[in-house]
Amino acid sequence: MTRQSISFSAPNDQWLNNLLEREEYASKSEIVNDLIRKARAQQSEIELIRAKLMASEKSGFITQTREEIRAEFKAELRRNGEL
Template identity: 40%
Template sequence: MAMVKKSITVTDQQAQWIQAQLATGNYASDSEILRDLIRKEQMRTAEIDVIRQELIKAEQSGFSSRTTSDIVNAVIARKQVNDQI
């Protein structure tokens, strides 16, 4: 993977936050923190896109005869199966 060098400007408050993150020892550099934040935002955006598409699909499918409890129980059961995988 090729790396591209970027120069950014942050506020004093943001710089202090970055320094605090470095002080935890979880990151070795400012760049590592920023790359981690970008990866997390990319994952969050992808999750939101999936949810948005599922909502659109659900809206287009019409009304359900299932009760709220039926839906909640189905989601819980699906999550338990996914957690076991």
């Protein structure tokens, strides 16, 4: 594992210390690693959503009316026994 030296602002350091005092984590390193894991997971989710949006934009426009789309959804729900 790589070692790093980082500095925290006073409010962030106090927040980290509070987590340690409540024994939610064993060390500040554990907290930072957990935060990084969560940020990476969130970034992956954002990238997935972005890719889906781009694919959707490339698929073009629809010609159905709102009512036709709604009827199609309801028909699918009926077929699946959900309505």
